[in-house]
Amino acid sequence: MDDPLEPDTVQSELKILRSGVISWWRTQEFNFPWRTREGSEWEALVTEVLLQRTRANAVKELYREFFKKYSSIERLHDASEGEIRDDISSLGLHWRAEYLSSLGTELSERGGRVPEDRADIEDLPGIGQYAAGAFLTFQRHRRVTFIDANIVKLLGRFLGFEWDGETRRKAWFVDLADAFFDHDYPPAKFGYAVLDFTREVCGRTPECESCPVQKDCAFP
Numbered sequence: 213m214d215d216p217l218e219p220d221t222v223q224s225e226l227k228i229l230r231s232g233v234i235s236w237w238r239t240q241e242f243n244f245p246w247r248t249r250e251g252s253e254w255e256a257l258v259t260e261v262l263l264q265r266t267r268a269n270a271v272k273e274l275y276r277e278f279f280k281k282y283s284s285i286e287r288l289h290d291a292s293e294g295e296i297r298d299d300i301s302s303l304g305l306h307w308r309a310e311y312l313s314s315l316g317t318e319l320s321e322r323g324g325r326v327p328e329d330r331a332d333i334e335d336l337p338g339i340g341q342y343a344a345g346a347f348l349t350f351q352r353h354r355r356v357t358f359i360d361a362n363i364v365k366l367l368g369r370f371l372g373f374e375w376d377g378e379t380r381r382k383a384w385f386v387d388l389a390d391a392f393f394d395h396d397y398p399p400a401k402f403g404y405a406v407l408d409f410t411r412e413v414c415g416r417t418p419e420c421e422s423c424p425v426q427k428d429c430a431f432p
């Protein structure tokens with residue numbers, strides 16, 4: 213194939229990938245409570261912290277109980293770090309309790325309001341570029357980029373370049389991810405489609421046989 217990162221080639225390849233991902237997603241049904249719940253913004257941001265590097269099905273199992281207990285940002289603010297750690301112990305990554313505790317304090321002091329600017333959201337405890345981008349996409353329906361290891365893997369396999377743990381921070385890759393997220397679909401739907409596709413199809417073990425973009429994919 214042509215150089216996968218040559219600008220004209222990459223635009224057409226990304227269009228094929230986006231189209232394949234969203235077409236696949238429209239035939240699927242995934243039921244995660246945070247996608248349908250009309251919660252407040254602070255709940256949506258806390259949910260992104262719970263989902264970080266964690267299986268969505270594991271979060272699903274504790275989601276309702278967690279927000280039943282932490283029914284207000286003040287309740288999260290008042291909880292001790294140890295209490296939060298116990299409540300999320302089934303998710304692993306226990307250091308998250310410290311971030312959730314600090315996030316509860318910060319957002320409580322803001323009256324539960326999440327800042328408007330992406331940079332300010334990224335600066336909140338435990339957030340960063342991925343959670344901020346996901347929050348803006350799913351809660352505020354903005355067309356923004358968010359990058360995690362699964363998205364790096366998807367683009368690397370599909371376009372045929374090698375990647376490692378640092379790839380997501382490289383300027384050329386951020387430009388590539390921006391091009392991938394420069395689409396005309398409803399932002400939340402496209403975001404969910406990418407998350408679901410990288411979990412169910414192009415995951416740890418890619419399901420190439422049933423993949424809708426296999427014929428255009430550079431993965432061997």
Ligand code: SF4
Nearest residue numbers: 414418420423429431
């Ligand atoms: S063909 Fe395989 S490697 Fe390529 S995008 Fe589909 S699942 Fe991923």
